[in-house]
Amino acid sequence: MIPAPPLACPDTGHDLGPATFAGSLARHGDRPAVLTGSASLSYRELADLVDAAADRLGPVRRLVLLAAQNDLDSLVAYLAALSSGHPLILVPADKPGSVDSIAAAYRPDVILRSGDGAGRPAVEEVRPGTSHVLHPDLALLLSTSGSTGSPKLVRLSYANLQSNAESIAEYLGIRSEDRAATTLPMSYCYGLSVINSHLARGAALVLTDLSVVDPCFWDLFAARGATSFAAVPYTFELLDRVGFTGMDLPHLRYVTQAGGRLAPEQVREFSRLGRRRGWDLFVMYGATEATARMAYLPPELAETAPETIGIPVPGGSFRIDPVPGLDDGELVYSGPNVMLGYAESPDDLSAGRTLTELRTGDLARQHPAGIYEIVGRRSRFVKVVGLRVDLGQVEQVLSGLGVAGACTGSDDGLVVAVEGDHDERLLGKVLAQSLGLPRPSVDVHGVEHLPRLGSGKVDYPAILELAATRAAPAPTFDAPASAPDEGPADVRKIFAEQLEHDDVTDDSTFVTLGGDSLSYVAVSVRLEKALGNLPPDWHVRTVRELMNPELTNPGKPPQQRRRRFFAPLETGIVLRALAIVFIVSTHVGLFSWQGTAHVLMAVAGFNFARFQLTGERLPRLRRQLRSLGRVVVPSVLFIGAAYLLTDRYSLANVLLLNAIIGPEEVTTQWHFWFVEVLVYILAAAAALLAVPWADRAERRFPWAFPLVLTGVGLLERFELVDPEVPNTGPVLWLFALGWAVARSQGLARRLAVTAITVLTVPGFFDNPNREATLVVGVLLLIWLPSIPVPARLHRFVGLLAASSLYAYLTHWLVYPMLVDISPALAVAASLAAGVVYWALSMRVMAALRRWKRTLPGERRQDDCPRQAPGRDRGSWWPGLGLPSRRW
Structure with a gap:
């Protein structure tokens, strides 16, 4: 093990400088540092790129924001800021809303983004110098809330970063020959810890943003001789899909897991797989507030104690403080990787250390062997009808039933999401009985997949949104006012208005005029109102044929063609x-x-x-x-x-x-x-x-x-x-x-x-x-x-059908604003928004078509040749005129 340099001044307690792993890259010489699918970069070459980027940041210490992704430009930008002493905010580049939100909240002096891909990040200088007072220890700011753009950030020091990198490298046994694939975003503390710990040992990074379900990832993994990758619980579900158990990965030394609890049976399963294949499984426990890692489960204990988090990382320690009213206490962590504190505004950037230990909020117990087990979450308790319910325990009950699910809620009740095909009522009854709760207080929802954040963790706010107000009344709609009755003579007018054609002739058909499924509904509803009945193949019938009463109402004189309460509407x-x-x-x-x-x-x-x-x-x-x-x-x-x-x-x-x-x-x-x-x-x-x-x-x-x-x-x-x-x-x-x-x-x-x-x-x-x-x-x-539909509802049904695509688009933004008020109102507003967007789009497209026809040389006739009147368009054998039979 390479001894860590002194991290803090014994007199002032301040860091002595940038993290060594970022500032001393050149010491590893020509060893490979970064490997991609098409290039290899040595530590010396990486150091040159980092120095060049640091020079562009200038000598004045400034607040830098990096829109990060797993590419060379982002890596160079990250290391340049750290090595030259500029405090850095890391935000995921694929969430521009988060980038904008954090930028607005903290007003960075410089914004870095990926540039040309050659290790030269794009630099946007917001202002020369800085407008901030920056504490000398402040090195990095990370979000604890995924990619939501929350202004609450974790303040990390250079000592935090270096000590945790060294600690992880020690218990994983990282050596200079290792090569880690970047399976997690570098803006996520777990993904960043992989980068830091490997650079601290002169090991290489197989830099990629490919997913583990992409065959190209495994081609790159094998071609570059990668020795490890990091996984969150959801990753293991993906590994099952891609046939990981049968892959030949001779260089793989270990797999790490963090980012949430992995089911004990999965821990055992993958530990045994690793033992058979020659690699180790390290189950780890951590938090952004602890830079990354606080505990790890030694691989030899994975099969005998898979439900535990293991032992503290080197340099760290745990204690368990009692919690009134509970059998188990709260886990408290101490170590050099504990954050300086939180920041919620630029004013907090001048603050020094505000805490020396981390209250994790997790309830834990210590086993006789000295290993620790998390048994619940202090903040994941709700009090339903006076009973204290551990939401984590609910999830364990689901797991014991063989159900993949997640639970959240409030004192009003539980909201449970379960994957797969389950009887929601029966499952709710079982949970209620096992928890001693009234049945109505357990709201179970079947979902195709549990909603997850970019880190792979369960998105509990999204599950909470599944809850609906059961007492909401069903929506009611009034049919739109009927337009004046149209008659057979208006067929040409209907085609002209709905299809925006001013050259409709007796030989025109819906298809030859450019009609499609989006315009079909509006035309058919108006034609049915005008004609009283439509043949199944009306869309390929000419205007002349549609205006023939014997086609639309065969055998009935006009005075007998009365409108019925129910009338057929196309399926x-x-x-x-x-x-x-x-x-x-x-x-x-x-x-x-x-x-x-x-x-x-x-x-x-x-x-x-x-x-x-x-x-x-x-x-x-x-x-x-x-x-x-x-x-x-x-x-x-x-x-x-x-x-x-x-x-x-x-x-x-x-x-x-x-x-x-x-x-x-x-x-x-x-x-x-x-x-x-x-x-x-x-x-x-x-x-x-x-x-x-x-x-x-x-x-x-x-x-x-x-x-x-x-x-x-x-x-x-x-x-x-x-x-x-x-x-x-x-x-x-x-x-x-x-x-x-x-x-x-x-x-x-x-x-x-x-x-x-x-x-x-x-x-x-x-x-x-x-x-x-x-x-x-x-x-x-x-x-x-x-299908028979009340005649008065034809236009309303047609309106919904015509605007269905638009309602599908718009409802994702409309209903979240109203669902808490009334789900029925949210549905009605979503459908109404779709109709409005459809109507607006139709008007715009019609205006564009009219404008296009005014251009010189523009054809006024449809490209499709007209069919001769009388041809059987129901024929299934083109050219032979064989009639089709309608059953």
């Missing part, structure tokens, strides 16, 4: 309206009815086949791209606004790329997964059909073609292939199935797609209710062209 429209109501209501907590988003994916495929697959290859490709733009543009604009206004989303969301490059854990960044995946599928379908041979195959085999795509999607559905897009579900199968439904004319074909639906959906969610919803939704598309 796809009804499903879209119901789905958006169910989706928003489920997210708000008004009621829970899952599965309708996947029904919408089948409806999307159904509508794609109906509206986007007519005409010649190039004209219909242009139409497909225009339709795709009508989804992408309003989505990007709204998500961009949400990105600027909140810290819930990232640039990947704005670019609709989160499903590809976003975090694996389910966070707010996954809110728009449906839109992203729908865009991917629509773009892929357009690209496929742009290929001449695929276009010919689709035309010749219009039913078999989507069935083949359904088969391809089923490979993903049954996990025979992995597209590596987590948390989205295999939805290509459903889109293609909806496409096939639209092409299924005739009893035999309808029976075939029915069989495919019934055979492939069960087991998809491991939730019978969700699966039943999906099956019923698809079967309605297959067998019911329309």
